[in-house]
Amino acid sequence: NAQNSSLEKLSTGLKINQASDDASNLAISDALQLQRSDLSQSLQNVNEGISLTRIASNGLQDQKEILENIREKLLQANTDTTSADGKESIKQEVIKLTEQFKSISETTKFAGQQLITPDGTNTTLDISTADDTFSITTPNTGQVANELATLIGSTNFESGDIGAIIDRVDLATDQVGSALTDFGTTENQLESSARNSITQEVSIARANSSLTDIDFGQEITDFSKANILTQIGYLVSTQANAAQEQNVKLLT
DSSP states (O other): OHHHHHHHHHHHOBSOSSTTTOHHHHHHHHHHHHHHHHHHHHHHHHHHHHHHHHHHHHHHHHHHHHHHHHHHHHHHHSSTTSOHHHHHHHHHHHHHHHHHHHHHHHHOEETTEESSSOBTTBOEEEEEOSSOEEEEEOOOHHHHHHHHHHHHHHOOTTTSOHHHHHHHHHHHHHHHHHHHHHHHHHHHHHHHHHHHHHHHHHHHHHHHHHHHBOOHHHHHHHHHHHHHHHHHHHHHHHHHHHHHHHHHHHHO
16 A cells, blocks of 8 residues: 555665566666666776776886986996996996896786786786777886896996997887886876766766655655555544444444
């Protein structure tokens, strides 16, 4: 009855508790909830993608600073005012810095996946959303590290061509800088996608709420009316039964 239906709506806070309440709006609500679920998963993917790009950018930034440090030391070694022992000492420092550079290449990961050097045959990082897939070419900073290590190890800092190493460091700096730009651009795109997903999810939630959530004030009024009508019906029935009993007594 109306009183029980109203009481059920008040207890759940929902207009539609079963298909018989409003089949058409229930179907629309189900479709909206499915769409919202897809957006929620998409937003989770985007947030993970943002975390990935930030981790990669931090690793690349550390490598860029190492390259700048290497270049500074190479310039110091590439002058006759530095002694032979001094040049050899600088070479050892540069080798250690190159090892640090390579270590960052191998340890910059997200969920076990390498980000700034290819992991096996995987040369791209794909981040999927509800509407798009963002692909980033994995920079090969591990190869850069190997090339620098080979060049530095084979060069005599006292008499060799340090200028060639400086040129390779400059190229590596450009490569790392380009990768930083790619990850930064992708992060901005993902943040924009996240804002759009949040806006859509809020709009869908509001639309679904308008279909399913009750107006408590109106429902309480309806419940009170139904309750009063039930009580009146009960009172009338009681009075009718009492009158009937009285008539029976009079006849007997």
